[in-house]
Amino acid sequence: MESKDTDRRAYGRILDRMRMLCSRREYSSAEMFRKISSSLARSCPEMEEEEIARLAAEAVSSLVADRYVDDARYACAFARDKAVISGWGRVKIRRSLAVKGLGKDIIEDALAAVDLHESSDKMEKVLMTKFRSLSSSLSRKSGKDSSGKLPMKQDLKIRLLRFAAGRGYGYEEAAPVVERLISGI
Numbered sequence: 001m002e003s004k005d006t007d008r009r010a011y012g013r014i015l016d017r018m019r020m021l022c023s024r025r026e027y028s029s030a031e032m033f034r035k036i037s038s039s040l041a042r043s044c045p046e047m048e049e050e051e052i053a054r055l056a057a058e059a060v061s062s063l064v065a066d067r068y069v070d071d072a073r074y075a076c077a078f079a080r081d082k083a084v085i086s087g088w089g090r091v092k093i094r095r096s097l098a099v100k101g102l103g104k105d106i107i108e109d110a111l112a113a114v115d116l117h118e119s120s121d122k123m124e125k126v127l128m129t130k131f132r133s134l135s136s137s138l139s140r141k142s143g144k145d146s147s148g149k150l151p152m153k154q155d156l157k158i159r160l161l162r163f164a165a166g167r168g169y170g171y172e173e174a175a176p177v178v179e180r181l182i183s184g185i
Contacts, residue, residue: 010043015059022068026077030101033060075110083119087126092168130163131181
């Protein structure tokens with residue numbers, strides 16, 4: 001009986017801590033489930049895994065009901081921050097949200113809420129920065145023997161497109177910007 005009472009107190013403390021965390025930043029329900037499960041496992045090592053999973057699901061339901069956790073709100077904030085601040089493209093944002101366990105509908109709604117103009121401005125800035133760094137490093141190497149290598153413009157284009165793809169931008173988004181940058185050489 002004493003063990004159940006201790007478990008309930010630990011559950012209450014963990015739930016309060018999760019509320020505090022959620023009031024400071026957005027979390028997805030899957031992230032909260034993992035955090036609560038690991039906290040319960042540490043606080044109550046004698047508790048069985050099924051009981052931990054049940055209590056974690058109950059806690060997540062409570063956080064969702066109290067609007068501390070909202071997957072749609074989290075996805076919109078994540079997509080906006082990654083697009084505008086970090087310079088990520090739609091592909092990378094979509095993949096990251098899927099890895100976090102969010103549904104396809106929520107992901108698509110979040111991507112639709114991202115301002116395309118701001119996102120494309122950020123892509124241009126990111127590509128311009130990479131263009132400057134690549135063109136300066138390639139121009140330093142061009143004095144060396146470059147037999148059998150691609151011409152500098154082609155090499156630069158390939159590298160910039162590969163960089164853009166790594167950032168989550170599609171070819172059709174990045175190619176016009178890359179062409180415009182390279183045409184100025």
